[in-house]
Amino acid sequence: MNRCVAILGGTGEARLLAGQLAGQRGTRVVSTLAGRVRRPRMPAGEVRVGGFGGPQGLADWLVAEKVTAVVDATHPFAERISAAAAKAAHYAGIPLVLLRRPGWRPGPGDDWHWADSITEAAAMLPGLGRRVFLTTGRQGLAAFARSDRWFLIRCVDPPGLPLPARKELILSRGPYTVDGERALMTGHDIDLLVTKDSGGDHTVAKLTVARELGVPVVVVRRPALPAVPVVATVEEALSWLGSAAG
Template identity: 55%
Template sequence: MRVLILGGTAEARRLASSLTGLPGVSVTSSLAGRTSTPSLPPGDVRIGGFGGVTGLIAWLRSSGMDAVIDATHPFAAVMSTSAAEACGEVGIPLLMLRRPGWIERDGDDWRRVPSIAAAARVLPHVGQRALLTTGRQTLGAFASLGTVWFLVRAVEAPAPPAPARMVVLLDRGPFTPAGEEALMRKHRIDVVVTKDSGSSAVEAKLEAARVVGIPVLMVDRPAIPAGVRTVPTVEDAVAWVVAAGG
């Protein structure tokens, strides 16, 4: 059974590791190539885009894949939509592996917004010194906010357009609540802007924001493509492959 994993997440790497240990299963992981030093999973790996839905359809047909598991980031909406359309056209099963989103707790002050653009519109009314952790590719949405100072945390240095008043912190999780609290107090952060990724590696900033007593602008996840089966854990995805013939 030939399985394509659309990856780039910790769950995708764990899934590739689990599936490569199954007899009769061949795994290929696909990474978008947005970082210069990605963490590579075991098994075959391809890096780079497919060329849209048409390119993905052609690749799936030429490679003879039997199934696709979308284990991309919860905000990789374009890739997820392309996978749903391509698998439907080719006629092979698609599973989406999506970790659960974060859950608000007592003492949290979350302001949910539907998009990055909405977060940029609301932000000046919520705070003036923001810890921004939405990814370097989203900075353009905040570039016009001249009244807000940003501490931008990213894995790699961002490119323009970007806010004029910002400091870039290059770092990769996991982070600790104590470290996040110290960071917020040092830079006098009064608002956190983040996506609802659900990742445990970066959840510490939410606990720190609760302790410090500052609001969080939480960008909601994009909708899952209609008709796509979804599971929350790597173990569930492995069971799906086994049931499908692995």
């Protein structure tokens, strides 16, 4: 059996899937990265970095590379990429599955406040806290620029402007530990956490610490999924590839 699987990557699940496929005889795996992270963690197999110029450009590339199946394993908030991938696979007549890790859910002792967007999250800060641990990534930080709160901003790469006037910036990449997050939040007197519902284990420690400290959390909901098959784990993606795109 000869097949070519394209993985729209950038996540831990994408790297794990690429590693599994790269060791299979008769399978060519090509991971595509958007190129927004300066030093991305590279997956096994072939790697392509950069955009495609929209859904039709991606569709043309899929056909040119003789791709037989597509796995969209991008970040849960990569809404535009996922929408473009669904259209491109449809244009090219190639099966696609969306690999999306489950989102987080509040448990006993959690004080969560859901927001439908970054802008809505920024509007919710008054009355919830004065020293904010902001972990929504570098995109969308402009929504907090006019706030009078103090922010501890953590992201992987340096963000653009504008930024809040009162802030401290930390450039860091997970995974994070409970002990490390506790030291960070207590050391900066954090009384409010703002995050996206990214899911997974790499960055969940901050939620554990927020629960311990009684710190409220503003959680930005995930965008709607495109109308494509969805799996939650790498194992399910491999099964789908074996049955639907073998």
